[in-house]
Amino acid sequence: MSTNSSTTIGGFTFNLSLVARGDVSLIGSASGENLTGSTNITLTTTQSNTTKIFGTLAMTGTHVANTTIAFGSSNMSIMRYNLSAAGEGMNISIIKITRSGSSNDTDIINIRLYNDTNLNGVFDLTSDSQIATAQNSTTAGQYVFAGINFNITTSAHSLFVVVNTSGNAVGKTFRFNINGTGDVNTIGSGSAFNITETLTTAEGSQVLIFGRLSVTGVSLVGGQGSDAPECAVNTKRCLPSNEANVALVRLNFTATGEGVNISVIKIIRAAASGLTDDHIVNVRLMNDTNGNGAFDSGTDTQMGSALDSTVSNVYSFAGFQYNVSTSGVNTLFVVVNTTARLGWDPPVYFNLTLNATADINSISATSNENITETITQTHSNTTKITYKGWYNITKHETAPLTPGWNSFDMPIESDIIGTGRNASATGNFNVSSILSSLGSNWRYMRYNINGSSTGWVLADRTDPGGSTLQFVNNTNVNPYWINMTATDRFEL
Numbered sequence: 001m002s003t004n005s006s007t008t009i010g011g012f013t014f015n016l017s018l019v020a021r022g023d024v025s026l027i028g029s030a031s032g033e034n035l036t037g038s039t040n041i042t043l044t045t046t047q048s049n050t051t052k053i054f055g056t057l058a059m060t061g062t063h064v065a066n067t068t069i070a071f072g073s074s075n076m077s078i079m080r081y082n083l084s085a086a087g088e089g090m091n092i093s094i095i096k097i098t099r100s101g102s103s104n105d106t107d108i109i110n111i112r113l114y115n116d117t118n119l120n121g122v123f124d125l126t127s128d129s130q131i132a133t134a135q136n137s138t139t140a141g142q143y144v145f146a147g148i149n150f151n152i153t154t155s156a157h158s159l160f161v162v163v164n165t166s167g168n169a170v171g172k173t174f175r176f177n178i179n180g181t182g183d184v185n186t187i188g189s190g191s192a193f194n195i196t197e198t199l200t201t202a203e204g205s206q207v208l209i210f211g212r213l214s215v216t217g218v219s220l221v222g223g224q225g226s227d228a229p230e231c232a233v234n235t236k237r238c239l240p241s242n243e244a245n246v247a248l249v250r251l252n253f254t255a256t257g258e259g260v261n262i263s264v265i266k267i268i269r270a271a272a273s274g275l276t277d278d279h280i281v282n283v284r285l286m287n288d289t290n291g292n293g294a295f296d297s298g299t300d301t302q303m304g305s306a307l308d309s310t311v312s313n314v315y316s317f318a319g320f321q322y323n324v325s326t327s328g329v330n331t332l333f334v335v336v337n338t339t340a341r342l343g344w345d346p347p348v349y350f351n352l353t354l355n356a357t358a359d360i361n362s363i364s365a366t367s368n369e370n371i372t373e374t375i376t377q378t379h380s381n382t383t384k385i386t387y388k389g390w391y392n393i394t395k396h397e398t399a400p401l402t403p404g405w406n407s408f409d410m411p412i413e414s415d416i417i418g419t420g421r422n423a424s425a426t427g428n429f430n431v432s433s434i435l436s437s438l439g440s441n442w443r444y445m446r447y448n449i450n451g452s453s454t455g456w457v458l459a460d461r462t463d464p465g466g467s468t469l470q471f472v473n474n475t476n477v478n479p480y481w482i483n484m485t486a487t488d489r490f491e492l
Contacts, residue, residue: 012053012190018046054191055087055154056198059184063204064123064160068369071169071209071257077123079161079176079204080116085154089189092150095132096183097143097161097176101206107169111135111143115150116158123160131159142183151189169209170257171366177203210367211257213324217354217378218250220295220333239385241338247286247295248352248380249334255324260371262322264361267315267334268353271382275348277309279385280336285317288331295333303332314359315352323365338385353379 018024021043026035035041065078083090099108112135114128131150135143150159161176178184178199186195221239239246253262265285269275284306290299304320324330334352354360354375362371 013050014053015050016048018043052191052193053087054188054193054195055085055090057090057186057195058084058086058198058200059178059202060084060200061178061202061204065204065207067205068208068210068367069165070212071165072167072212074110074164075123075125075162076165077114077160077162078207080121080123081159081161081178081202083152083157083159085152085157087154087188088191089151089153090195091187091189092152092184093146093148093187094183094185095145095148095159096178097145098141098179098183099138099143100141100175100177101173103169103172103174103209105137107166107172107209108163108174109136109166110164112162113145113148114160114162116160119156119158121158123162128160165209167257170211170364172209173206174209175204175206208367208369210364210369210371211255211260211326212374213260213362213371214254214256214374214376215354215360215378216252216254216376217380218252219380220247220250221381221383239338239383241385243338244282245295245297245335246338247333247335248383249354249378250288250293250295251332251334251354251378253322253324253330253332255326255330257326258367259326259365260324261363261365262324262360263318263320263363265317265332265354266359267317268355268359269310269313269315269350270353270379271349271351272313273349275350275385279339279348280350281308281339282306282335282337283308283315284335285320285322286333286335287322288333291328291331293331295335297335300333324362334380349382349384351380351382 021041024041026041027033028035060082062080062082063078064080065076069076083092095113097111113131114123115131116123117128118124132145132148135145179202181197181199184197184199186197187193188195253260267283269280285303286295286297286300287303288295289301290296303322304317307315307317322330322332336352355378357373357375360373360375362373363369364371
C-alpha cells in the first residue's frame with residue numbers, strides 16, 4: 001500500500017485496520033453465496049503498525065567563486081548550498097566539507113559557514129550570519145562543522161562556504177565537496193527522524209590560487225611655478241623641441257606571492273591639444289637596470305621596440321617579456337623624443353597614461369594565470385612642447401651673493417621666453433643684464449646636478465668677453481663661446 005501526504009504533516013502518525021467481518025463484502029465465487037458478516041470470515045492481523053510521516057531535505061550545491069583566487073584573499077565565498085525542506089522543518093547539526101587538491105591546511109584558512117540571512121542568494125559579509133565555529137584544520141581531509149543546530153523551515157534557505165587564502169598558497173589548488181548523505185546530519189523537527197538528504201551537485205569546481213601585481217605611476221614632469229609662466233598653467237611643463245631621452249613616467253611594479261611576466265603594455269596618449277604622431281617619436285619602455293629609480297640613458301635597457309606612431313592614440317608595446325620579481329620594486333620608464341619643429345604656435349599639450357588593467361598583460365610565473373593588476377596613478381602630468389625649451393630655475397637672489405656656493409633664480413626668464421633662445425655649443429648670447437643684477441661678489445655660475453658647488457662652469461664674471469655666457473668643458477679647461485638657437489636648451 002502506498003500513501004500520499006501533504007507538505008505540512010511531518011511527525012504525524014497513522015495505522016490502517018480491517019475492524020469487523022461486516023467491513024468486508026464477500027461473494028462466494030462458486031456458490032454465489034453472500035458471506036458478508038458471516039462467521040465463515042476469519043480476521044487475522046488486520047491492523048497495520050503505527051506509521052509516522054517524515055519530511056524530506058534536498059541540498060543543491062553551486063560553485064560561486066572564480067576558478068582563480070589571489071593569495072592572501074579574505075572572505076571569499078566558494079560554494080552555495082540551497083536547502084529545500086518539505087513536509088516538516090529540519091534541524092541540521094553536522095556538515096562535513098571535504099577539501100581536495102594540492103593545498104593543505106595552512107593554505108586555506110578560516111573556513112566558515114554563513115546563513116544567507118537576507119535570502120538574496122549572494123554572500124554579504126555584513127548582513128549574513130555565521131553559523132558554527134570557523135575551522136582551520138581538517139580531520140581525514142574534512143572540515144567538520146558540529147553542533148550547528150541550524151533550523152530551517154519549509155521555505156528556501158542557503159548556506160555559503162567562505163574561506164581565506166594564506167600568503168603561502170600561491171600555485172596551490174583546492175575544491176570543496178559534500179561526499180554523501182553520511183556527511184550531513186539532519187533531524188526532522190516534527191518527526192524527529194534522521195533524514196536521508198537528497199544531494200545534487202555537491203562538489204564545486206577546482207580553484208587555483210595566484211599572486212598579485214600592483215602598478216604605481218610617478219609623473220616625472222610637472223608645473224614649474226611663477227618663474228615659468230607659460231609652463232605653470234594647469235601644472236603643464238615645458239619640454240623643448242628636438243629633445244632626446246625625456247623620461248615622462250616611472251612605472252613601479254610590485255609582485256607579491258610569485259613573479260609575474262609582462263608581455264603587453266598599452267600607453268594612452270591623452271589631453272592631446274594640437275599634438276600628432278610626428279611631434280613625439282621613439283616612444284619606448286626602458287627598464288631601470290641599475291635599480292636607482294632614475295632614468296639613465298646610458299645604462300638602462302630598452303624593453304621591446306620603440307614606437308613612432310599610435311593606433312587611436314594608443315602606443316601598444318608587445319613582443320617583449322618583462323619579468324617582475326618578488327624582491328623589491330621593479331621599474332619601467334616611459335621615454336620619448338620630441339621632434340625638431342620650430343615656431344609652433346600654439347604649442348601642443350599631452351599626457352601619457354597606463355589607463356586600465358586591460359592595457360597590461362601579466363601572467364603569473366608559478367600559477368600561470370592572467371593577473372588582474374592593481375593600478376594607481378599611472379599617468380604623467382599634462383606636458384607642453386615648445387621651441388622655447390627647459391626652464392628649471394630654482395631660486396632668485398637680487399644681489400650681492402654671499403661668498404661660496406649660491407643657488408639662485410635667473411631674473412631673466414622673460415628674456416629667454418621672449419626670444420626663444422637658449423645656450424648651445426658655439427656663438428654669442430649677451431646676458432649682461434642677467435649677470436649685472438647678481439652684483440660683483442660672485443665668480444662662477446655652474447651647471448649643477450647634485451646640490452654641491454661642483455659642476456660645469458657656465459659663466460665666469462671675469463671672462464674675456466665680459467658679458468658673454470661661456471663655460472669650461474670638464475675635459476678642456478679652455479673656455480669657448482656658446483651659440484644660441486631656438487631648439488637648444490639652457491638648463492640649471
